[in-house]
Amino acid sequence: MMITKPKGCYDIYGKEARKWQYVNQLIDNLMEKYNYQMIRTPLFEATELFHRGVGDTTDIVTKETYDFVDRGERNMTLRPEGTAGVARSYIENKMYGNLPQPVKFYYNGTMYRYERPQSGRDRELTQFGVEVLGTDDPMIDAEVVSVAVNLLKLLGLKGIKVNINSLGDNESREAYRVALKEHFRPVLSELCVDCKNRFERNPLRILDCKVDSEHASLKNAPTTLEFLNEESKKRFDDIQRYLKNLEIDYEVNPRIVRGLDYYNHIVFEIEAAVEGFGSNNVLVGGGRYNGLMEMLDGPSTPGIGFACGIGRIISALEKEGIELVKDDAVDCFVMYVSDTEKEYAVTLVQELRMNGFSVDTEYTGRSLKSQFKQADRLGAKTLIILNDDDLRNNQIQIKNNITKEEQKVDIDYMIYVLDEMLGSMEEECGCGDNCNCGDDSSCGCHHHE
Numbered sequence: 001m002m003i004t005k006p007k008g009c010y011d012i013y014g015k016e017a018r019k020w021q022y023v024n025q026l027i028d029n030l031m032e033k034y035n036y037q038m039i040r041t042p043l044f045e046a047t048e049l050f051h052r053g054v055g056d057t058t059d060i061v062t063k064e065t066y067d068f069v070d071r072g073e074r075n076m077t078l079r080p081e082g083t084a085g086v087a088r089s090y091i092e093n094k095m096y097g098n099l100p101q102p103v104k105f106y107y108n109g110t111m112y113r114y115e116r117p118q119s120g121r122d123r124e125l126t127q128f129g130v131e132v133l134g135t136d137d138p139m140i141d142a143e144v145v146s147v148a149v150n151l152l153k154l155l156g157l158k159g160i161k162v163n164i165n166s167l168g169d170n171e172s173r174e175a176y177r178v179a180l181k182e183h184f185r186p187v188l189s190e191l192c193v194d195c196k197n198r199f200e201r202n203p204l205r206i207l208d209c210k211v212d213s214e215h216a217s218l219k220n221a222p223t224t225l226e227f228l229n230e231e232s233k234k235r236f237d238d239i240q241r242y243l244k245n246l247e248i249d250y251e252v253n254p255r256i257v258r259g260l261d262y263y264n265h266i267v268f269e270i271e272a273a274v275e276g277f278g279s280n281n282v283l284v285g286g287g288r289y290n291g292l293m294e295m296l297d298g299p300s301t302p303g304i305g306f307a308c309g310i311g312r313i314i315s316a317l318e319k320e321g322i323e324l325v326k327d328d329a330v331d332c333f334v335m336y337v338s339d340t341e342k343e344y345a346v347t348l349v350q351e352l353r354m355n356g357f358s359v360d361t362e363y364t365g366r367s368l369k370s371q372f373k374q375a376d377r378l379g380a381k382t383l384i385i386l387n388d389d390d391l392r393n394n395q396i397q398i399k400n401n402i403t404k405e406e407q408k409v410d411i412d413y414m415i416y417v418l419d420e421m422l423g424s425m426e427e428e429c430g431c432g433d434n435c436n437c438g439d440d441s442s443c444g445c446h447h448h449e
């Protein structure tokens with residue numbers, strides 16, 4: 001019987017994989033501008049890290065982790081998110097003493113959640129996330145929100161909605177907790193079993209219950225903003241002022257409470273406001289988590305961050321009709337027929353690649369005619385057609401596969417000719433679409449519409 005991939009997982013290849021590469025490169029470039037450093041932490045960690053870090057009352061820890069006991073009888077969990085691992089690493093590596101503060105990290109890696117598979121809810125997902133540890137200046141809160149917004153803007157996504165809220169500091173959160181309990185107590189018998197548990201342990205979690213989401217008590221529950229103390233209010237005002245300065249459109253949405261336990265002060269989510277995107281439309285989720293370090297027995301250190309699902313972002317771009325990558329095109333395809341030509345091809349291909357060209361060649365013994373077809377399938381811009389007679393004369397035949405012009409050149413000049421040929425294809429037509437059409441009126445760019 002054929003073995004199939006696990007539910008909620010994907011094989012990503014071809015053009016789809018190139019979209020992911022494009023997004024990853026954009027992320028790396030953006031992070032360089034912001035001076036955030038890459039951090040890589042293990043794909044699995046001690047189970048306890050997520051229970052203590054993410055929280056015992058959250059869905060992702062109580063219902064969705066992939067847990068296993070390793071051969072040394074240790075309880076391990078595939079990471080469902082990145083924040084807890086980064087916090088653990090910060091403490092374990094004593095980064096509070098060893099690195100200039102704040103530390104500004106980013107990661108782009110695989111997470112695992114045992115969710116009911118549906119569109120936008122994968123069991124293996126990739127998150128790009130940032131975590132800034134060591135400052136709680138509201139300036140950084142605004143910067144972190146801006147990283148997420150600017151990434152989506154740079155990708156060309158137009159329909160986004162930024163929702164922010166504040167849970168306040170511990171004092172504000174506690175006042176809110178008490179008020180929520182008073183609010184839910186009279187209707188508790190009408191709520192689901194999970195909510196009854198949440199009522200005792202963490203009544204905030206009731207607000208994002210998927211089973212009771214239509215119950216009136218969830219809709220008219222008090223909001224966090226009514227319980228912010230003066231200091232928390234001021235923080236939230238400062239962040240909003242900075243966001244305005246950064247020209248980030250946002251809405252204060254008091255219904256955003258987030259599904260993880262470690263948050264306080266600002267929490268935010270960015271939704272894709274794209275038609276037909278479905279209910280799993282939250283692209284980015286994040287917030288401040290002062291206190292997480294203490295929960296993990298580390299020194300008191302403020303932190304803030306967000307994560308976004310790359311898969312969801314790519315789906316949103318597709319829904320908006322944004323083409324991230326054009327069909328791949330290789331710079332040169334090297335063709336040969338005889339054994340001696342093949343012998344020459346082996347080293348020529350390497351030489352061209354080491355000179356910076358993207359090059360492919362024939363590997364399956366096709367006829368010359370089939371090689372032309374293969375070169376077209378690969379979108380080869382130029383062809384090098386090897387021929388024993390030419391090689392004896394120290395010559396090589398190069399063909400521009402767009403204009404179909406051919407040249408026989410001295411091998412010593414091959415690189416220059418190839419460079420020039422490819423350069424002529426890259427001349428922009430000036431239309432501003434960066435279409436590289438070389439002013440070819442059939443290209444369909446807006447200049448030539």
Ligand code: HAM
Nearest residue numbers: 081120121122125282283284285286305306307308309
């Ligand atoms: P989260 O809200 O659980 O937060 O996940 C963040 C983002 O990951 C979501 O907005 C979504 O785009 C994506 N995501 C989550 N689950 C799935 C899934 N099953 N399939 C596809 N995409 C998914 C966190 O993970 C926090 N660690 C964020 C954070 C970082 N807070 C502070 N720092």
